[in-house]
Amino acid sequence: MEFYAMVLSDFNKPLIRDKIHLDNPQGNEVIIKILAAGMCGTDLGISRGIELKPGFQLPMILGHENVGEIVSIGDSVQDYNIGDRVAVYPAWGCGKCRWCRGGFPNLCPYQTTPGQTGYNGGYAEYMLVPDYRWLYGIGSLDPIHVAPLVDAGTTSLGAVKKIVSSVSPVSTIIINGIGGLATYTVQIMKTVMPTVNVIAVSRKDEHLEFAKKLGADIVVKPSQLKETVGMVTDGEGAQGAIDLVSSSDTVQMLNSVLSVNGKLVLVGAYGKTSNIDVFTTMVYQHSISGSNYGTYQDMIDVIKMYSMKRIKSYVVERKLEDANVGLEAISSGTVLGRQVIVPD
Ligand SMILES: [Zn+2]
Ligand SMILES: [Zn+2]
Incomplete structure (x- = not known):
């Protein structure tokens, strides 16, 4: 499939709107249509060539606070179906080290993170998630208010x-x-x-x-x-x-x-x-x-805190094309709350 994304091609330069190609998902892979992608201070750091995790490579589509609707699944995917709305846990541990085995993929030294290492993030119309096990179904919750919970929450x-x-x-x-x-x-x-x-x-x-x-x-x-x-x-x-x-x-x-x-x-x-x-x-x-992220269970707990109305999201919506406006606003510290990209 082909779609548009805002791509970081060079440090300290604006993101560029570009056409991206994705092959059909295989095995455990899932493709989601982005419903909401939270913007994080880390994204600004990465765009400036700082806060880079080992393995970072340009070009990169930023965005690690993603909520989407499943549009395509590999043949080994279980528990999820096309049309499900899901939050994407972003600290993708290796699954084999002592920290992953202990339930702490956020401590995994070999972890990949969408928009930060290995895989593209959600400043895009669509995104590949390499394993359905990083998803969490959000049902009818508001994706725009859930997206920042994925990391900030x-x-x-x-x-x-x-x-x-x-x-x-x-x-x-x-x-x-x-x-x-x-x-x-x-x-x-x-x-x-x-x-x-x-x-x-x-x-x-x-x-x-x-x-x-x-x-x-x-x-x-x-x-x-x-x-x-x-x-x-x-x-x-x-x-x-x-x-x-x-x-x-x-x-x-x-x-x-x-x-x-x-x-x-x-x-x-x-x-x-x-x-x-x-x-x-x-x-x-x-x-x-x-402290870096929380566990997958922490993400579920914080989404539950939101659905129980114990905490609120304060969001400013941005169009995908306005991702650079959002990064600028993070830089100037003018936003109260969290910015969320909502593609058309
Ligand atoms: Zn972040
Ligand atoms: Zn690991």
Whole structure:
């Protein structure tokens, strides 16, 4: 089949609308018609030649937050039929390593991700999924609102779980960086552990207003963080922090306001390196960990949270041809919520 896609042919250049060819699916393969493709900050990074996973090759069709309708299936596909509407889990593990066997394909060192390694993503009219086992049927749920759950929602749940498993239910948790991802991180934190005190941090007033709407208890600019944390925790410090920016400065800032045994989870990837206070980190036993996507089950759980109306999606729709407008908006940080490409 032939269709149109927005293709990244060169770094730091606009995506180009181009005709793509796909052969009929074989074996476990499935072709979906894209109903909605979420746009992620990582896509902007890739388009600039940074945040590239090993194995990345140009040209590439970006997009790893995909929901579509199945239009064609290989002869080994089970459980799914033509016409089914599905979300596509994006961390395609090898299926053979210790992490995949343990149910954590998002930790697989050999994983492929649509739009990032090996396979094209969803900034397109159609997309090939190499294995039906990465699909999840969404029935009559709104594809435009489900698409960002595939990564932004799932990644948020993955990060939130790393914090809530080890903190007191009345602890103070910081969420730094109120962009598209935070839309879900704040809501999911307050849904999973409603009694925690969430401090949202952003440099922009309108983003802080948005964070309040999402459920943050306190909103502050970075310059006010230290004083605020000291005040609300009686000098104890925050038991947890999720850094959706992870620049060299923000990692330092958040680590410096953690409590004894505090947990810092890095989700953003803006900084290449960061200096932290080694003595404080060691003596007060801080933990700093990374978080990348969540598990396939996390994706299902977050879609269920949405269908149970525990969390909402805040989306700005874009036409496929306007993918470059969307990347520009991510770059300027002007969007509150998540952008979703909806092909005609
Ligand atoms: Zn992403
Ligand atoms: Zn693996």
